Amino acid sequence: MDAKSTLKHYFGYDSFRGGQEEVVNAILEGRDVLAIMPTGAGKSICYQIPALMLDGITIVVSPLISLMQDQVKALNKAGVHAAYINSSLTESQISKALFLASQGTYKIIYVAPERLGGYEFNAFARSAHISMVTIDEAHCISQWGQDFRPAYLKILDFVNGLPKRPVVSAFTATATKEVKDDILCILNLNAPKVVITGFDRQNLYYRVEQVRKKDAFIVDYIKEHPDQSGIIYCATRKNTDAVCELLKSEGIRASEYHAGLGTEQRKNNQDDFIYDRVDVIVATNAFGMGIDKPDVRFVIHYNMPQSMENYYQEAGRAGRDGEPAECILLFSPQDVVINRMLLDSKDFSDTDIEDIELIKQRDMYRLRVMENYCRTTECLRNYILRYFGENTGESCNNCGNCNQAYTEYDMTDEARWVINCIAETHGRYGLTIVIGTLMGVDRARLRELGTTVYRSYGALKDMSEADIRLLISRMIQLGYIYQTQEQYSVLRIGNIESLRSEAARVVIRKHKKTPEQLYYDTRG
Numbered sequence: 001m002d003a004k005s006t007l008k009h010y011f012g013y014d015s016f017r018g019g020q021e022e023v024v025n026a027i028l029e030g031r032d033v034l035a036i037m038p039t040g041a042g043k044s045i046c047y048q049i050p051a052l053m054l055d056g057i058t059i060v061v062s063p064l065i066s067l068m069q070d071q072v073k074a075l076n077k078a079g080v081h082a083a084y085i086n087s088s089l090t091e092s093q094i095s096k097a098l099f100l101a102s103q104g105t106y107k108i109i110y111v112a113p114e115r116l117g118g119y120e121f122n123a124f125a126r127s128a129h130i131s132m133v134t135i136d137e138a139h140c141i142s143q144w145g146q147d148f149r150p151a152y153l154k155i156l157d158f159v160n161g162l163p164k165r166p167v168v169s170a171f172t173a174t175a176t177k178e179v180k181d182d183i184l185c186i187l188n189l190n191a192p193k194v195v196i197t198g199f200d201r202q203n204l205y206y207r208v209e210q211v212r213k214k215d216a217f218i219v220d221y222i223k224e225h226p227d228q229s230g231i232i233y234c235a236t237r238k239n240t241d242a243v244c245e246l247l248k249s250e251g252i253r254a255s256e257y258h259a260g261l262g263t264e265q266r267k268n269n270q271d272d273f274i275y276d277r278v279d280v281i282v283a284t285n286a287f288g289m290g291i292d293k294p295d296v297r298f299v300i301h302y303n304m305p306q307s308m309e310n311y312y313q314e315a316g317r318a319g320r321d322g323e324p325a326e327c328i329l330l331f332s333p334q335d336v337v338i339n340r341m342l343l344d345s346k347d348f349s350d351t352d353i354e355d356i357e358l359i360k361q362r363d364m365y366r367l368r369v370m371e372n373y374c375r376t377t378e379c380l381r382n383y384i385l386r387y388f389g390e391n392t393g394e395s396c397n398n399c400g401n402c403n404q405a406y407t408e409y410d411m412t413d414e415a416r417w418v419i420n421c422i423a424e425t426h427g428r429y430g431l432t433i434v435i436g437t438l439m440g441v442d443r444a445r446l447r448e449l450g451t452t453v454y455r456s457y458g459a460l461k462d463m464s465e466a467d468i469r470l471l472i473s474r475m476i477q478l479g480y481i482y483q484t485q486e487q488y489s490v491l492r493i494g495n496i497e498s499l500r501s502e503a504a505r506v507v508i509r510k511h512k513k514t515p516e517q518l519y520y521d522t523r524g
């Protein structure tokens with residue numbers, strides 16, 4: 001059976017989606033693969049089809065028990081012999097599964113990374129014919145990723161310990177350069193075929209709203225979109241409870257999902273949503289992994305998430321059927337403070353991560369990128385795509401920022417002052433000090449640092465802080481300056497060659513608040 005017939009036979013699909021066939025063919029030719037595809041693109045099939053066609057067994061390293069269970073259940077239903085090995089099984093169940101595996105019962109075996117070092121699993125793997133090792137959610141191998149999992153570092157040893165090196169294929173939805181390089185390097189992929197499919201989900205309409213009355217906004221939005229399925233993401237369980245109660249009291253069919261609920265309750269609430277017994281599910285980010293509801297028409301974030309990776313993944317649960325869907329982020333500056341606190345109190349005690357400081361720095365960096373998404377007045381789609389390493393062209397004309405009325409201001413002279421200020425202070429300071437200096441504020445801290453003696457001190461005293469922020473974020477986008485990726489990041493000068501030209505222009509856009517936004521700012 002060829003790949004296409006295998007697809008039809010087991011999964012019932014007539015054709016491959018973008019990128020899938022390329023990955024399948026590369027694996028079948030015996031090449032290592034790194035596939036970077038957004039959530040919902042159909043990564044599983046990319047390794048399941050070759051797994052079915054290769055002689056031996058495929059081992060899939062996967063980070064989450066629930067994910068493994070779902071996959072194995074779906075495969076069994078499709079008539080594929082598959083099993084998982086993880087801590088949800090007792091020791092004797094594991095022994096039995098490994099015995100059956102060694103008899104050739106299973107074509108695909110999912111395994112938690114922690115098992116790879118175990119004696120029993122290794123004994124099995126060394127005596128079996130392993131054709132492929134697949135690493136799902138491969139970004140877990142990188143300390144740059146937000147889900148770093150130390151046990152993923154053991155994968156290479158495991159592969160090297162096998163009598164014959166299998167094909168190694170890795171899959172992830174995180175495409176930042178750092179993560180990609182880490183995967184290629186740490187897994188030591190052999191002349192890999194790297195397949196990156198577009199991160200642009202054209203049917204998704206992105207919007208950021210900074211309104212004071214978030215509750216009123218949500219209630220009205222849902223009532224204006226009756227019978228549509230939607231997800232409301234909140235930062236905390238407390239918010240989740242409150243918003244869900246509010247919706248119910250407004251007669252909206254809603255249920256909630258967070259880690260504080262019992263397993264059974266969570267499952268019931270999730271099913272209520274999947275089977276359309278409720279329209280809306282209010283959830284923390286615990287909700288969504290492995291959920292495949294195609295007709296989610298809107299995803300509203302009640303609070304700003306901690307990173308673009310999280311946002312893209314959560315918002316991406318909208319519109320999996322390819323029909324138009326909306327992704328709305330309700331931003332308030334308070335969200336930044338809350339997230340900083342959450343990140344600061346993040347618990348590392350159950351990991352063996354050594355460099356916690358480094359992880360914290362990167363967390364803070366990702367939070368800043370996320371905050372800038374909420375504050376930018378540029379095309380939101382391009383902002384997302386650029387972050388995930390794609391080149392972008394014109395504005396999309398199909399996002400909240402592109403469609404909002406704005407006024408453009410030429411800030412070329414002001415931009416040069418920002419550069420002067422960073423140069424004069426030798427790139428030692430972050431946003432607050434640079435802005436304070438440019439505004440010429442009279443603060444002891446600035447006198448202490450000596451920035452009050454510079455020429456740029458007070459050079460932009462007629463601008464508001466918000467406008468200077470906007471200008472700086474525009475300049476970062478244009479690459480004239482950049483923020484270092486430390487916890488206390490500083491501004492540095494980037495590539496200013498083009499700014500030297502007489503014709504250079506730095507233009508910022510300022511949104512006019514829409515009547516709708518004003519309404520939700522003032523409504524009682």
Ligand code: ADP
Binds near residue numbers: 020039041
């Ligand atoms: P990912 O892991 O990339 O988030 P999944 O592997 O869970 O995505 O696939 C998302 C959905 O798309 C699943 O319901 C899957 O069955 C479906 N799918 C995958 N490939 C195809 C295809 N070629 N044709 C139609 N549907 C597909």
